[in-house]
Amino acid sequence: MRSLDDMLALSTWTRELPAEQLRKVRAAIAVRDFDAGACICRKGDPASAWLGVIDGLIKIHSLSPAGKSVTFAGIPAGGWFAEGSVLRGKPFMYDTVALRDSRIAFLPEATFRWLLDTSIPFNRFLLQQLNERLGQFIGMVEHDRLLAPDARVARALAALFNPHLYPDADPQIQISQEELGYLAGASRQRVNRALQVLGKAGLIKVDYGLVTVLDLDGLQRYGS
DNA sequence: TCATTAAATTGTT
DNA sequence: AACAATTTAATGA
Secondary structure (H helix, E strand, O other): OOOHHHHHHHOHHHHOOOHHHHHHHHHHOEEEEEOOOOEEEOOOOOOOEEEEEEEOEEEEEEEOOOOOEEEEEEEEOOOEEOHHHHHHOOOOOOEEEEOOOEEEEEEEHHHHHHHHHHOHHHHHHHHHHHHHHHHHHHHHHHHHHHOOHHHHHHHHHHHOOOOOOOOOOOOEEOOOHHHHHHHHOOOHHHHHHHHHHHHHOOOEEEEOOEEEEOOHHHHHHOOO
């Protein structure tokens, strides 16, 4: 399992931070491990920290009153999230759950605001992150209405490998087809078929509980 | 190390 | 949604 320092080395916003400032940030971050299925934060919890996925995989999702689940985003190792709630100073609006055993970094709200007030590189990073996410969600609406199921699964999968949001060199992701279904808004059966199609097209390789991306660019543009 | 079993995941209808 | 097949992880000899 990766360490906090691995993740900080991977995050682009740490690179231009003066050593002294990075040291302070590093000292303020708390690290917690979660078992697969565990809840990292719930809707309504105060957003007291900016969160980073050091290792593992988490999802941001919402449960309907009837118990149906919609997943808005899966966030693999290397990703930071919840800046929206921290910026607003409002409680979390969604639940986040560990899909696998995961290690999470908690960067306290006060430290987050201090970075916001003092660091141009940090602000630049946040701006890019918000922009990338906005692009992803706009894309989701577009794909949901315009693309066939195979292509929707392809995009949902590709979104997990956004190099700006998740700067992780590992082209593999350990995720079940059921979770991929929640992410793509498709049934598990449909995802199963889509993965077979995408595998035959040479874009991905499918193994038990594991998907390896062979051609990210091809995945992104599949079906359009 | 190997066999057994339960649990998770996948493939198919 | 249901079922069978497959893979993994855990357990104990």
